[in-house]
Amino acid sequence: MSPRGTANLVRRLWMTRATSRPLGGLLLLGASIAFVWAAVGLAASSRLEAQLVRSDPDAAAANARLLYFAAARGAGVFKAECASCHGADGKGNTARGVPDLTDADWLYGSGKVRDIEKVAYYGIRAHNPRNWNLAVMPGFARPVPSASEQLAPLSPGDIAAVTAFLQSRGGQPAGLAAAEAGRRIFAGKGGCYDCHANDAKGDPAIGAPNLVDKIWLYGDGSRQAIFDSIAYGRQGVCPARAGRLSALRLREVSLYVFALSHRSGPHPDKSPP
Numbered sequence: 001m002s003p004r005g006t007a008n009l010v011r012r013l014w015m016t017r018a019t020s021r022p023l024g025g026l027l028l029l030g031a032s033i034a035f036v037w038a039a040v041g042l043a044a045s046s047r048l049e050a051q052l053v054r055s056d057p058d059a060a061a062a063n064a065r066l067l068y069f070a071a072a073r074g075a076g077v078f079k080a081e082c083a084s085c086h087g088a089d090g091k092g093n094t095a096r097g098v099p100d101l102t103d104a105d106w107l108y109g110s111g112k113v114r115d116i117e118k119v120a121y122y123g124i125r126a127h128n129p130r131n132w133n134l135a136v137m138p139g140f141a142r143p144v145p146s147a148s149e150q151l152a153p154l155s156p157g158d159i160a161a162v163t164a165f166l167q168s169r170g171g172q173p174a175g176l177a178a179a180e181a182g183r184r185i186f187a188g189k190g191g192c193y194d195c196h197a198n199d200a201k202g203d204p205a206i207g208a209p210n211l212v213d214k215i216w217l218y219g220d221g222s223r224q225a226i227f228d229s230i231a232y233g234r235q236g237v238c239p240a241r242a243g244r245l246s247a248l249r250l251r252e253v254s255l256y257v258f259a260l261s262h263r264s265g266p267h268p269d270k271s272p273p
């Protein structure tokens, strides 16, 4: 019932001659207590809101009360703004190159709230002047693999070799000779080392994924999936939300994602402190 509806009901009961005055008084007292209770609750949550936007994002995550408050609200923001791509459970979709936000593996940064928030604000390859857009995976089957890097195309044999190299480094069976040829392409004419690092473990400063762990952004680590990434290139986009969502909502959703991926600490599924 709306506050006005409640007030009308109280007034009607108060006015009806059939109703005894003590009952009206009791109802009025009850309504007043409910009103004060709601006002106190409202004041407390607006105090927490102010604290949340003012505080350093990672300091907010270290404060269990703030984290619960933010994460509980961020769950709704995530559902409305992020779940369509990242999934209701935040686990992403390797068929579309959408990363899992619940694990400890990060393409950009190291999973601090400020890293997550930067993506939530400005996005990745999202045409926002402050977005992440430092590296694009070239398509090595194209005559000109990259618009920004000087790279020669690779033959299907070269792509198969470098695929074998990555599979062998990741502990999957691969031909020895092919893997060795692929190692030379990785460290040489392919220019792969430039973005993915010499050890192929990636670079979170530019969003180049680790290629020798068990976590794949695209596909399942099969020969075909790796081959396709190298041949066609990849260019995942995460939209920017700055200007669309308030600073408060962006902080709430960032803390929610932080809580999803840091389950040993406070978590919205667990009971509050």
Ligand code: HEC
Pocket (backbone or CB within 6 Å): 097, 135, 136, 137, 138, 140, 149, 162, 185, 186, 190, 191, 192, 193, 194, 195, 196, 206, 207, 208, 209, 210, 211, 215, 216, 217, 218, 219, 226, 229, 230, 234, 235, 236, 237
């Ligand atoms: C200019 C930087 C750059 C170069 C050079 C480059 N990559 Fe990448 N690569 C990336 C980026 C960035 C991504 C992630 C793409 C995305 O997020 O959509 C990526 C993704 C990949 C993936 C998919 C990984 C996954 O988890 O699904 C593979 C495989 C890969 N690269 C292999 C290579 C190989 C092999 C070479 C050399 C022949 C190479 N890359 C050269 C930047 C680069």
Ligand code: HEC
Pocket (backbone or CB within 6 Å): 078, 081, 082, 083, 084, 085, 086, 096, 097, 098, 099, 101, 105, 106, 107, 108, 109, 115, 116, 119, 120, 124, 207, 235, 236, 237, 238, 239, 241, 253, 254, 257
């Ligand atoms: C249109 C689909 C889409 C939507 C909607 C979307 N994302 Fe993304 N997000 C992606 C893709 C794709 C990537 C990977 C980009 C890449 O390849 O570099 C990503 C990457 C990220 C990353 C980086 C993960 C890492 O490992 O470093 C974060 C954090 C993130 N998204 C948070 C969010 C949040 C929070 C929202 C909602 C406010 C959101 N995303 C909405 C598609 C989406």
